[in-house]
Amino acid sequence: MGEQWGFYFDPDSCMGCNACSIACKNRHDTDAGHVDWRRVETVSEGAFPDYEETNISLSCMHCEDAPCEEVCPTGAIEKRESDGIVTIDQDKCIGCGYCGWACPYGAPQYGDDGLMQKCNLCLDKGPGSGADAPSKNEQQANGEALEPACVDECVGDALDAGPVGELLDRASQEAAERFEQNRTNVIIDSTGENSVTGMQGVRQATEDS
Amino acid sequence: MSDIATGSDLLWIARGHWEIFIATYLFLGGLSGGAYLTSVVSSEVFRPRARGPDEIFACEETSRWGAIVGVLAIAVGGVALLSHLGAPLRALTFPVLFTNFGSWLVIGTWFIVLFALFVTIEAFWLLFGEEHAGSEGLSYVPRWIVAWIDDVLPLPEGWSIVAALDWLADRLRPTERARRVVHAVGSVAAVGVIVYTALLLTDVSVVPLWDRQYLPIVFLMSGPSTGISAALLGTVASGGGLSRTNHLFCLADDALIAVETVTLVGLLVALSSGSPAGEQSYDLLVNGAYFPHFAVGVLALGLVVPFGLSMTMTGLVRFTDIEHRWGAAFTGGFALKYVLVLAGGFLLRYTLLFGAVKQPLGVP
Numbered sequence: 149m150g151e152q153w154g155f156y157f158d159p160d161s162c163m164g165c166n167a168c169s170i171a172c173k174n175r176h177d178t179d180a181g182h183v184d185w186r187r188v189e190t191v192s193e194g195a196f197p198d199y200e201e202t203n204i205s206l207s208c209m210h211c212e213d214a215p216c217e218e219v220c221p222t223g224a225i226e227k228r229e230s231d232g233i234v235t236i237d238q239d240k241c242i243g244c245g246y247c248g249w250a251c252p253y254g255a256p257q258y259g260d261d262g263l264m265q266k267c268n269l270c271l272d273k274g275p276g277s278g279a280d281a282p283s284k285n286e287q288q289a290n291g292e293a294l295e296p297a298c299v300d301e302c303v304g305d306a307l308d309a310g311p312v313g314e315l316l317d318r319a320s321q322e323a324a325e326r327f328e329q330n331r332t333n334v335i336i337d338s339t340g341e342n343s344v345t346g347m348q349g350v351r352q353a354t355e356d357s
Numbered sequence: 358m359s360d361i362a363t364g365s366d367l368l369w370i371a372r373g374h375w376e377i378f379i380a381t382y383l384f385l386g387g388l389s390g391g392a393y394l395t396s397v398v399s400s401e402v403f404r405p406r407a408r409g410p411d412e413i414f415a416c417e418e419t420s421r422w423g424a425i426v427g428v429l430a431i432a433v434g435g436v437a438l439l440s441h442l443g444a445p446l447r448a449l450t451f452p453v454l455f456t457n458f459g460s461w462l463v464i465g466t467w468f469i470v471l472f473a474l475f476v477t478i479e480a481f482w483l484l485f486g487e488e489h490a491g492s493e494g495l496s497y498v499p500r501w502i503v504a505w506i507d508d509v510l511p512l513p514e515g516w517s518i519v520a521a522l523d524w525l526a527d528r529l530r531p532t533e534r535a536r537r538v539v540h541a542v543g544s545v546a547a548v549g550v551i552v553y554t555a556l557l558l559t560d561v562s563v564v565p566l567w568d569r570q571y572l573p574i575v576f577l578m579s580g581p582s583t584g585i586s587a588a589l590l591g592t593v594a595s596g597g598g599l600s601r602t603n604h605l606f607c608l609a610d611d612a613l614i615a616v617e618t619v620t621l622v623g624l625l626v627a628l629s630s631g632s633p634a635g636e637q638s639y640d641l642l643v644n645g646a647y648f649p650h651f652a653v654g655v656l657a658l659g660l661v662v663p664f665g666l667s668m669t670m671t672g673l674v675r676f677t678d679i680e681h682r683w684g685a686a687f688t689g690g691f692a693l694k695y696v697l698v699l700a701g702g703f704l705l706r707y708t709l710l711f712g713a714v715k716q717p718l719g720v721p
Contacts, residue, residue, distance in 0.1 A: 193366045204368060204718075219560060221455045221462040240454065243443015245374035246462055252563045252716065254370040262443020 150285045151311040152232035153269055155296075156318060157205055158337040161306035164188055164203035171301035172207075178265065178275055183257045185267040186298050205298070205307060208255035208267035209334050210234045216247035216256055224264070230283030232312075238263045238276030269309060270296040285311065367633060367717040370563075375710055378441040383554045383706040384583070385434030386469070387576055388699075389427045390547035391584015393476045395606065396423025396483075397540045397547075399588075403602050414494065415592055415600035417483075421496035422591030423584070424480035430587070431473050431550075461557040468549035475543030478529075485519075485526035495595040551580035558709070563716045565635035566709065571624035575705070578617035583702035585610045586695035593695070598688030599680060604671070607691060610698065611667050618660045634714040641712045651708040659701010663694040670694075 224240035243262040271278030287293035555576035558567040628639040
């Protein structure tokens with residue numbers, strides 16, 4: 149398998165400006181309104197005067213064991229061997245919505261055509277594109293790789309993308325360890341300076357939450 | 358998702374993309390499989406033991422109604438299923454396009470296709486053939502419709518669609534032993550349709566309401582329960598409300614309702630003491646926006662009241678002769694029970710979809 153690509157996100161540097169989600173919409177010409185390949189969510193904690201908010205820029209996690217791929221009846225969703233990016237082939241999608249339920253992060257989105265589209269880590273431009281695109285590793289070697297629009301436009305340098313090995317060099321030791329425990333292919337870095345407890349990673353809430 | 362309370366440090370994920378059409382399909386799929394099973398049990402178990410012409414009539418009416426309801430439900434359910442898709446015409450190429458056999462959607466599609474074939478053949482055999490020419494019974498409505506088409510269409514002298522279908526049914530009718538094999542395979546397909554709809558949901562691990570332990574049992578009980586109710590509603594309409602066939606199926610339905618109720622209560626208990634999304638689903642169903650649909654519609658009117666009504670009528674039949682003096686009231690009572698079970702069965706699927714909450718992401 150080619151080297152896995154992923155995202156790096158530092159919530160302490162995110163100011164919640166939504167430049168990432170707007171840039172994503174612009175580059176991929178996705179429908180206005182309900183289609184958000186990348187979105188910024190705000191999680192609050194505490195009560196005034198000890199009130200804090202944490203911004204989370206969220207997109208497809210390009211999961212190692214992508215549940216959307218497992219349930220898709222037609223094999224339209226693929227976890228690519230060449231770069232680990234989870235893509236959708238809209239020519240095979242029947243718009244059943246099963247992947248929308250299976251994804252823990254709400255990444256699959258449905259356009260006005262009723263077909264699924266999602267973040268393709270800017271393999272290519274346009275809804276549903278990128279399934280047949282060359283490996284991101286190959287694109288990078290040839291100098292053709294598109295820098296993800298969200299990374300391009302991030303004001304606070306909170307987002308980065310690339311081969312996971314390179315991203316881990318930028319991450320803190322703590323973030324790298326968390327990533328190894330929960331390989332969703334998004335490295336969440338946080339020093340906790342900008343929030344009460346610090347964001348220790350986006351994870352599935354469990355019974356002990 | 359405005360009716361979900363937002364907890365601090367939890368990021369709630371928007372619900373998915375399944376709406377009323379899928380609730381309708383889940384209901385009709387289970388009902389269709391259950392109606393076919395009712396038809397087969399009536400033909401294979403009750404009909405051979407029937408005593409007297411009235412009881413034989415009631416058994417045969419139940420068999421026919423079960424098959425007719427099965428065909429109609431799977432046909433309407435199939436249309437509901439297709440209508441919610443983004444690319445319905447593409448889905449019709451499923452023999453080629455559906456390649457992921459690990460997906461319950463693919464497994465279920467093949468169950469539906471196999472089952473639709475069996476239930477259609479069953480209805481055809483039960484309605485057409487020389488032995489059915491001139492037979493009485495409300496369940497022969499499809500035969501009457503074809504005869505009406507015969508009259509309306511300007512067919513050449515001597516041509517008749519009913520006669521042609523009778524001829525074809527007699528040529529295709531298998532021996533008794535072969536028919537039993539057909540019933541056995543058809544029943545497996547029917548159970549497949551009933552259960553796969555639950556497994557389709559439980560494969561989504563991030564929705565605690567779609568619990569892998571409880572939901573398949575709930576569907577396995579509810580499908581046959583609604584199937585019995587739909588088929589027996591036809592039998593009651595045909596005049597078989599006071600027959601032994603009706604009583605036996607009604608008691609079988611009561612047993613299914615009892616197990617379903619206990620399982621649903623178990624599911625609620627598990628939800629109330631589980632994960633954040635489980636607690637949210639519990640609140641939605643028991644205290645919140647879907648209280649009228651679930652607590653009142655499903656639990657009270659769809660399960661407890663029909664069970665109580667049935668038990669009351671069964672007790673009166675067993676220990677008094679009031680049934681013969683108040684026949685119309687009993688017939689109405691059975692019809693009411695079946696209608697309530699059907700309404701409860703639909704609301705069950707509706708609330709299972711609309712009460713679904715995804716596990717939030719924790720941001721400690």
